[in-house]
Amino acid sequence: MNKFKHILALIIVFAILTLVAVLFQKLDFGSGTPDSGAASSIATADSSAVQDTTPFIDRFKNHLEVLQSSYSKRKKRDVWTLGKGRTVVYYLLQAQRFLESNGGTVLRMEELHDDKTVFQSASLDALDPKGDSLKIILQVSENVFRDNASVLSIAFQVTRLTPELIVALNELDFPYDLMVTPFGMGNSFFPDLERVKRKELVLWLLMESQSLDSRHKKLRPIRIHHTEQQIENIVNEAKALVPGATGIATRFADQAVEHRQLLQATFKPAKEQGLWFLDLSMNQKSRVDETCKEFSMRCKALLPYDPSNSTLDDYITKRLRSAARSGMAAIILPLSLESIAKVKSMSAKAAHQGTTIVNLSNFMKY
Numbered sequence: 001m002n003k004f005k006h007i008l009a010l011i012i013v014f015a016i017l018t019l020v021a022v023l024f025q026k027l028d029f030g031s032g033t034p035d036s037g038a039a040s041s042i043a044t045a046d047s048s049a050v051q052d053t054t055p056f057i058d059r060f061k062n063h064l065e066v067l068q069s070s071y072s073k074r075k076k077r078d079v080w081t082l083g084k085g086r087t088v089v090y091y092l093l094q095a096q097r098f099l100e101s102n103g104g105t106v107l108r109m110e111e112l113h114d115d116k117t118v119f120q121s122a123s124l125d126a127l128d129p130k131g132d133s134l135k136i137i138l139q140v141s142e143n144v145f146r147d148n149a150s151v152l153s154i155a156f157q158v159t160r161l162t163p164e165l166i167v168a169l170n171e172l173d174f175p176y177d178l179m180v181t182p183f184g185m186g187n188s189f190f191p192d193l194e195r196v197k198r199k200e201l202v203l204w205l206l207m208e209s210q211s212l213d214s215r216h217k218k219l220r221p222i223r224i225h226h227t228e229q230q231i232e233n234i235v236n237e238a239k240a241l242v243p244g245a246t247g248i249a250t251r252f253a254d255q256a257v258e259h260r261q262l263l264q265a266t267f268k269p270a271k272e273q274g275l276w277f278l279d280l281s282m283n284q285k286s287r288v289d290e291t292c293k294e295f296s297m298r299c300k301a302l303l304p305y306d307p308s309n310s311t312l313d314d315y316i317t318k319r320l321r322s323a324a325r326s327g328m329a330a331i332i333l334p335l336s337l338e339s340i341a342k343v344k345s346m347s348a349k350a351a352h353q354g355t356t357i358v359n360l361s362n363f364m365k366y
Helices: 003-025 034-051 056-064 088-101 163-170 189-194 214-219 228-241 260-272 287-294 312-326 337-352
Strands: 068-071 077-084 105-112 122-128 135-147 149-160 176-180 200-207 246-250 275-277 299-301 328-333 353-355
Touching: 056 068, 056 077, 056 088, 068 135, 088 105, 088 122, 088 135, 105 176, 149 200, 149 312, 149 337, 163 214, 200 228, 214 299, 228 246, 228 260, 260 275, 260 287, 275 287, 312 328, 328 337, 337 353
Parallel strands: 077 135, 149 176, 149 328, 149 353, 176 200, 200 246, 246 275, 275 299
Antiparallel strands: 068 077, 105 122, 122 135
16 A cells, blocks of 8 residues: 555656646746747847937938038038039039938028139038038039049940951940941941940931931931821831840931920830930920920930031040039040040040049939
């Protein structure tokens, strides 16, 4: 009997120990390791706790790439010096976008012209996200360029491709555009075009002009008497011949750019094909800009090289200087061995003044 009681007691003790062990395992006491659900919660909490602790004013300066900041007791304003290569108006717009996208408010912006010792300057009154007042003078340095201060695009107008031209183009170590008229070219033109390496392609389409005659018929110019469908066919067929084309540039077109209906008929298929538009006509009466806005397209008017009023060297020098002053410019030249050599030797000057050479697609985004 005593032996039976002893066995029963052992069974009860064993059962109690087993129960205690199971409870400890479920509660995970002493392990120091949370279960997966707890770990996930902690990780989420830690992640949400990580925030950008950089003061707003420092982020603002970094965004504008401020070279130097100081405080003017006389003007009772902070003075931020900015790199040359962008206009002060460009910097004001950049500041406005930053403030508005980060919860700040622009109260007043004004370009200043009363300080002859400063290259370009402007005043900016604003509120930061906390409502604190910002009173800043932005001034552009006359000597120090910002990194990638300006952009420059280089495009060649192609009427023919020879083995020598292909070799010369492939020696260029920067991006460039080739403006090509896809119609009426010889059988070897498109295979030769494929041999050019760093190119971006643009449709160089003939459009209504007093300069057009019967010789241009095979190049399929877009004419005022064409129907909307005929113009759409020309644009779509041009894109089909050059599927990699990113935009359209005008060839001749001095009359076309004044004709709103012709432009509308051109922009409709161009927009559908994802193309931008360059007006090279130099016509002061051009309606490209106003018509372009109807289609929410990217359009610009650019100044191509005109041998009747400038030399190649003068034109390239002025375009390079324009990039430094305004932040962007484009060089558009007839394709020749001479023009390739000129821009090749110019690229070092561009880099020295902080100008980056980009293709026209990037240029059109500025």
